[in-house]
Amino acid sequence: MKITHIEPILIELPFEHGAPKPLLRSGMPRKMMAAVYLRVDTDEGISGWGEAFGFGACRIVHAAAKMVVAPLVVGEAADDISSLMGELHRKLQSMALNGPVRFALSALDIALWDILGKVSGQPIHRLLNSECRRTELPVYASLMRMQKPDYVAKVSRDALERGYRHIKLHEQTIECVAAARNAIGSDMALMLDTNCSWEADHAIDMANKLRDQDLFWLEEPVSPPDDFEGLARVQTEGGIPVAAGENLGTFHEFCRLADSNSIEYLQPDVTKFGGITELWKAVRYAERIGIKLEPHSPLYGPGLIATQHIVAAMKTEAMIEFYYCELGESPMGDAIYAKDGFMSVPDGPGLGVDIDTAVIEKYRAA
């Protein structure tokens, strides 16, 4: 079975999250949720879907898929994923350890797994682990940054009412964290993701000030994200379990952070890290050395569905991250939404979701 065409698609979906729209780095409100999907067609009429991380740079990632990856892939066999992806990683080694080309390769890998599952009649989670019997997965509500305690409290309560038992904030102040904690009470798990807002000394100081809030984890407290030493210091001197890893590009980088045994949770992202093939290597490695993996997935497309399959197939239990909002329309239907804090594991072949291509075309921006 040969690959005949690669189609990267930039999609922009309307959304609401119960508060004013979060601000982009430019200071402008984020009006739409943009993402890069990838469709891979084959000469046997089977197509697969993937997703590349795009956040804020979707057009560059789209161009990387179209101009760098696609020309190397058309005409190649679709059914030997590890040899094709291995060859691509070698050919693109000077530009694909992280960043847009890596993200495009991640989408391709996910799409190839979707095709493999469709050909074999198996959901991806069962291809990864034939013993997998999970049917639902715990989900945490990952709230967008609101920067105002009143909104943080309101949306935290909304998430609680919808059945979530774990809530993650993307805030940077103690006031906002305290507002969420007051709103949800002491029994609920509360996580804080600062997106690398602080340098290590400041992060340690903040962690100590946040101890009363009983955080389940403190995510990416340190800038830059690869300051592994700084992360380790926050974990030991700040007294809160540290989570990080969404910005890791490769399996070897993952191993370096995992081997340092300095933080509690590792969070590689299937749409950045090289797709299902590479993330599954990380899962196996984490299982071998006994470190906890909590994949990063602020996504609504094939990347989120791929994450569901990976988490379903893991030996240890992990949560799915859902970047809390309601889309105007969902190309993946209800498969992206939690009910009472749980998502169903798709059981159809491949990704196992009926992708609504009419919705994709309607919101297609490139």
Ligand SMILES: [Mg+2]
């Ligand atoms: Mg994060």
